Structures are given as C-alpha cells and as structure tokens.
Amino acid sequence: MPAPVTPHRVSVCLVAVPEMATGVLNGLYEVLGFVGSGWEMLTGWPPGPRRFAPRIVAGSREPFRNAAGLPIAPDLSFAEARRADVVIVGDLAIGRDEDTRGRWPAAADWLRRQYDQGALVCSVCTGSLMLAEAGLLDGHDATCHWAAAGQMRRHYPLVQLRPERVLVTAGAGHRLVTAGGMASWTDLALYLVARYCGEEEARRASKLFLFGDRSDGQAPFAARVRPRQHDDASVAAAQVWIADHYAQANPVAGMTEVSGLAPRTFKRRFETVTGYAPLEYVLSLRIEEAKQMLETTDIAIDAIAGEVGYAEPAAFRRIFKRTTGITPLVYRQRFRHVATLGEVNGGLAR
Secondary structure (H helix, E strand, O other): OOOOOOOOOEEEEEEOOOOEOHHHHHHHHHHHHHOOHHHHHHHOOOOOOOOEEEEEEEOOOOOEEOOOOOEEOOOEEOOOOOOOOEEEEOOEOOOOOOOOOOOOHHHHHHHHHHHHOOOEEEEEHHHHHHHHHOOOOEOOEEOOOHHHHHHHHHHOOOEEEOOOOOEEEEOHHHOEEEEOOHHHHHHHHHHHHHHHHOHHHHHHHHHHHOOOOOOOOOHHHOOOOOOOOOOOHHHHHHHHHHHHHOOOOOHHHHHHHHHOOOHHHHHHHHHHHHOOOHHHHHHHHHHHHHHHHHHHOOOOHHHHHHHOOOOOHHHHHHHHHHHHOOOHHHHHHHHHHHHOOOOHHHOOOO
C-alpha cells in the first residue's frame, strides 16, 4: 500500500437510524477516535497520526433509542453534515423477510450526496442493504452478512454480491467498501487506519485492540513498553550505546564498560532506573527489531536471527516464541496481513 496522502483530519460520519445496533456504532466511534493517541497512552512511545474525527449522524440531533432500547445520541443531523470524508453504515436489526425497498429515504439521499461529493462510503453487515437502497452498489461487487444474501439478491438484483468475502472494495477510487458479518467491523477499522494513517499505524491498532487471531492469547500483540525516564548519566550512556550494538556478542558486558560502573553496580542501577534488567533490556530490543523486520520485509527468518544477534537460528526461534507465544513465521503471517488489508480484490485502495 502506498503511503497515505491525507494530512488533514478525516471526518467520519457514522449513520444512525432506529434499526441501528449500537455495538458496531460505538466500537467504530471509539477505535477511530483513539487511533494515534492510544499508542502513547498505553506504551509511552510517541503517538502516531491522529487523523479521525468521528461523529454520529442521523435525521436530527434528537436522541433516540434503537430497537433494543439502547440510547443513541447523534452529534449532527443530515442537514448539518454537509460533507464527510468517510461515511459508515453499521449493522441494522432487520429480519430476513423484511422488504427494505423505499426505507430510509432521508439517509439514502444523504448517502448519495456524500458519495457524489467524493466521500468513501462503507457498510458493515446488514448495513449494505442501506447502501443498496441508495443505489450505490448497483453494478458493483459487495458483501454483507451471509444471512442477508438472499434478501440482497431478491430486492437489489443489480448488486454483484460476494457473500463469501469479509471485505470488498469497489467503485472509482475504491470508494465503496462493504464488510461482511458484524464482527468484520474490526477488519473495516484496520482497513481505514491503513488507508489514511499508514501500515504501521494499522499494526499498532491491531496490537492495541487485539484485532485478529487471539487463539494464542495476548502475548503476540504485546509491544515493548517505553523504559522509565531518568537522569542517571551512566545508565543513559549504556542505553545510547546498546541502541546501535544490541546485535553484538556479550552486549551486557559492552553496556557495563560504556557506563564506567562495576558490573554489580551497573546491573542494580540499570534495573532501578529503567525497570528492566540489562539482559532483559537487550532481549526486548532484539525481539522488537525482529518483529519490525518480520512485519515489513521479506528477509528470511534465519537471516533476521543473525541481524538481531543470534548466530543460531534455533536459539532465536526459541526465544522469540517464549516472548511472543508464537513462532516468527506465524507472527509474520499475522501482522503482514494487517499491512495488506488495503490490497482488497487484488488492487490497491487509494
């Protein structure tokens, strides 16, 4: 995916109607609003680009309750939300025998205007029915919840339905994005982050929110927390040195020498001020560098082992799995996938 070319804040309008479920609506609102600032808040490292400005949009600003009785409080009316960068219709509580033709005239008209003005228009689950009702999916590939496929085919036969897909992009500039079942909102969220903020921020979001395969627990998602700030000049000198020499043999001995302290004194002071034992600190640097290479390059795993300081690839694999809970190969497969979310349908989303 090419680098994002959107320096301004991205206005995201989340459409709300009485049939709207709140899980996807609130989930997208919170995740997109948290992107960028969340990384610094939880890890201590500098934040990424904070570009999304989500708002809930409905027929009016009057709060209402959905079919389940849960409250929805719109930020803007359709009349006030004149132009958005991204529009998302979440999942709708619609029975399989309901006829949605002629439904949501105000929302459908607003969606058409937004698309004509250049907005990226998205849906999750049965929200695709509203996009179809607006005529936006006619002649285009699209997906929806598998249980709504028959409904879509009966009422909107011009839609080229791909119900086996989780995420489908279509239209000029890939400005129509449909996601499958309700849980696929997380795939849509990562797609949007990658599209507007870049691949690295999408990987951060995946790790922060544990989006993806969690069968191996949380360890694969964990990132190195920033060491505590301190004013110990000897320890700081060792940290500066190890940042460029972590792959060197006997790295703790090198750090100790640079610090000018006795080995026992160095170990005690280093752990006191950083929160890491010296060897633990070195291992964390090596593993984080290995993760970065696995995520962003096609370098062979054995070569990565050597690059980060392990002469024996077997030792690297053992330590990597002990730290992350999974093998380097599985890690690469999981987090390279985040970077390719923008390459849906064989073409780059731009």
